[in-house]
Amino acid sequence: MKKIVFIALGLVASMALPAQEKEIETTVSADFVNQYIWRGQDLGSTAVQPTLGIAYKGLSLTAWGSYGLTDTNDAKEFDLTLNYTVGGFNVGITDYWLNTGPDPKSRYFKYDAHGTNHVFEANVGYDFGIFNLQWYTNFAGADGVNKDGDRAYSSYFEANVPFVLASVNWTATAGAVPYATDYYGTTGFAVTNLSLKAEKEIRVTDSFSLPLFGQIVANPCSQKAYLVFGVTLQP
Numbered sequence: 001m002k003k004i005v006f007i008a009l010g011l012v013a014s015m016a017l018p019a020q021e022k023e024i025e026t027t028v029s030a031d032f033v034n035q036y037i038w039r040g041q042d043l044g045s046t047a048v049q050p051t052l053g054i055a056y057k058g059l060s061l062t063a064w065g066s067y068g069l070t071d072t073n074d075a076k077e078f079d080l081t082l083n084y085t086v087g088g089f090n091v092g093i094t095d096y097w098l099n100t101g102p103d104p105k106s107r108y109f110k111y112d113a114h115g116t117n118h119v120f121e122a123n124v125g126y127d128f129g130i131f132n133l134q135w136y137t138n139f140a141g142a143d144g145v146n147k148d149g150d151r152a153y154s155s156y157f158e159a160n161v162p163f164v165l166a167s168v169n170w171t172a173t174a175g176a177v178p179y180a181t182d183y184y185g186t187t188g189f190a191v192t193n194l195s196l197k198a199e200k201e202i203r204v205t206d207s208f209s210l211p212l213f214g215q216i217v218a219n220p221c222s223q224k225a226y227l228v229f230g231v232t233l234q235p
Contacts, residue, residue, distance in 0.1 A: 027053035027062070029234035036066055036074070037226045039156055039175055040193035040219035041184070044074035058085040075100045078108070088127040095120055101142050116141055131161045144183025152181035158193060169199045177221075190221040 029051045036044040046069045053062035062081045068074025076099040083092030099106040101117030110116050119141040125134035137155040138144075146152040158175030175193030177184045184192055197215040204210055211232040218225045 023056070025055040027051055027055070027234075029232055031230050031232050032069075033228060033230040035226060035228060036068075037215075037217050037228055039158075039184070040195075040217060040222070040224075042224065042226065043077075044068050044071065046070045047074065059083075060085075083123075088129070088132075089125075090127070091122075091124045093120065093122050096141075113140075119143060131159055133157070133159050138183065144181040146180045147187065152179070152183060154181040154183035155179070156184065156192070167200070171195075171197045171199075173197070184221075186221055192219050192221045194218045194220065 031049040031051075032047075033049060034046055035042070036047045036049070044066065047066050048069055049064065049066045051062065051064050053060060055061075060081075060083050062083070064077075064079045064081070066075075066077040068076070078097045079094055081092055081094040083090060096119040097108060098117055102115050103110050103117045106117060108117075111118060119138055121136055121138050123134060123136045125132060135155065135157045137153055139153065144152045144154045154177070156175060156177050158173055161172045163170050163172070173193060173195045174191070176189065176191045177186045178189055180187050184190075186192065195215055195217040197213060199211065199213040201209040201211045211234070213228075213230050213232070215228040215230075216225070217228060
């Protein structure tokens, strides 16, 4: 798995050429959320979630993290995603790392097959305009196990439908886990994420606006529901 990290770093270096040679887009932002809900799972309380990314044409490399602000027991997370998009098609690989997991010392550069806190996930999807579909599968690292105790190759898929209502951008999401894995806490096919998200920018001055978002999330599998609120800070 070290090769994936080195390839990603190499891409950063190759993309960091003079601006006149390449048109590079940069993303710098931070979300502040009242709770961290991911694919219908409760992963923590109030958190700051920074993003740093670069993109050249359809190729992008993004670093994302989550750090609890009120509960010291909340996991610290650092993810790297390499993604390529052409037309409506996209494919990518994400390296998830949390300070909790098989490695009691929480070492970032420990990649042992049965002792790492990293989870490596591949994704593929297509945006049809009026809706988009995404499929995700863990292929290495600290994946979950199935009913037989074997690596589950834990997977998740979802459909997203964006729309505009009353000058607000909305997204409706339905996500499910196709088979048993303790990574998502399922014993078979299960719907784990039904959500409705609203986003709107609040203009503060002529040159500064504040993006806000609210989200209702339900997990029929765990019979839990959440109300998420967040604000995004960006240059």
